[in-house]
Amino acid sequence: MRYANRIALVTGAGKGIGRATALRLGAGSAAVAVNDINQAAAEEVVSEICSSGGKAMAVPADMSKHNEIVSMIDAVKSKFGDIDILVNNAGGSCSALGKFVPFLEQNDQQLDWEIAVNLKSAIISIQEVIPAMIEKKYGRIVNLSSITGVVGMPRIPVYAATKGAIVSLTKSLAMMYGEYGITINAVAPGAVATRPGMEKLGEATFLKRACSADEIAGLICYLCSDEAAYITGQNHLIDGGRTLGTKPEDGEK
Ligand SMILES: NC(=O)c1ccc[n+]([C@@H]2O[C@H](COP(=O)([O-])OP(=O)(O)OC[C@H]3O[C@@H](n4cnc5c(N)ncnc54)[C@H](O)[C@@H]3O)[C@@H](O)[C@H]2O)c1
Numbered sequence: 001m002r003y004a005n006r007i008a009l010v011t012g013a014g015k016g017i018g019r020a021t022a023l024r025l026g027a028g029s030a031a032v033a034v035n036d037i038n039q040a041a042a043e044e045v046v047s048e049i050c051s052s053g054g055k056a057m058a059v060p061a062d063m064s065k066h067n068e069i070v071s072m073i074d075a076v077k078s079k080f081g082d083i084d085i086l087v088n089n090a091g092g093s094c095s096a097l098g099k100f101v102p103f104l105e106q107n108d109q110q111l112d113w114e115i116a117v118n119l120k121s122a123i124i125s126i127q128e129v130i131p132a133m134i135e136k137k138y139g140r141i142v143n144l145s146s147i148t149g150v151v152g153m154p155r156i157p158v159y160a161a162t163k164g165a166i167v168s169l170t171k172s173l174a175m176m177y178g179e180y181g182i183t184i185n186a187v188a189p190g191a192v193a194t195r196p197g198m199e200k201l202g203e204a205t206f207l208k209r210a211c212s213a214d215e216i217a218g219l220i221c222y223l224c225s226d227e228a229a230y231i232t233g234q235n236h237l238i239d240g241g242r243t244l245g246t247k248p249e250d251g252e253k
Contacts, residue, residue, distance in 0.1 A: 093156040
């Protein structure tokens with residue numbers, strides 16, 4: 001099986017892209033630690049993996065809190081062992097806190113949350129797992145970015161800035177740890193049909209639809225596999241061509 005004897009941690013895996021990734025890794029025989037702030041959602045994903053014959057554990061934690069991340073990773077190490085595959089997926093814009101807050105009105109607390117959940121959580125998780133990866137001379141790390149981190153996005157500039165920082169973090173760390181057999185990549189989705197409004201945004205792509213969570217998970221899981229051993233430090237856009245140029249006129253087709 002693709003991930004036999006590998007131990008994986010997927011953050012924010014109670015729904016959406018994280019859930020689809022955890023299910024795929026579980027189906028490929030990885031032992032999967034399923035993190036989410038929502039314990040019930042994480043446990044549901046664990047039951048799905050286990051009822052298909054896989055191995056999984058729920059590790060609820062708020063990824064915006066340093067101490068919770070450290071304890072959560074310790075729990076994975078105690079039960080499963082050192083982590084081979086880390087998918088830093090938990091994230092969202094400030095509207096995930098309950099209501100959309102315009103840029104000029106974002107207060108310190110909201111800014112800190114957005115930076116913590118999207119960027120600091122990945123940094124801390126990597127700090128926690130990488131020493132064992134260095135020792136084993138093996139590791140796969142995938143960080144969720146976004147096309148907003150490449151081309152920007154009005155309305156949610158802080159979210160977009162954190163996703164741009166994820167790309168830069170990915171490149172620097174890939175340069176630092178490549179010699180230990182550790183690959184570190186970013187995946188930058190466009191519109192994914194996990195949230196309201198995404199189907200409409202998807203219509204603006206050249207494929208004229210939003211992406212499914214499972215299509216993103218397919219790319220993430222490829223990057224987590226042994227087949228992707230020579231791919232590192234890249235930001236992989238998966239956006240239905242959304243960031244390409246303008247649409248051709250009829251006569252240009
Ligand atoms: N959906 C999109 O169109 C899209 C586009 C580009 C990038 N992304 C990125 O992909 C990743 C996943 O997005 P999604 O659409 O699947 O998200 P989603 O909103 O469908 O699911 C996110 C999951 O993360 C959990 N979560 C939220 N805050 C958390 C926290 N502090 N600690 C732990 N878990 C937490 C939620 O409970 C939920 O289960 C995010 O990093 C997001 O920024 C998504």
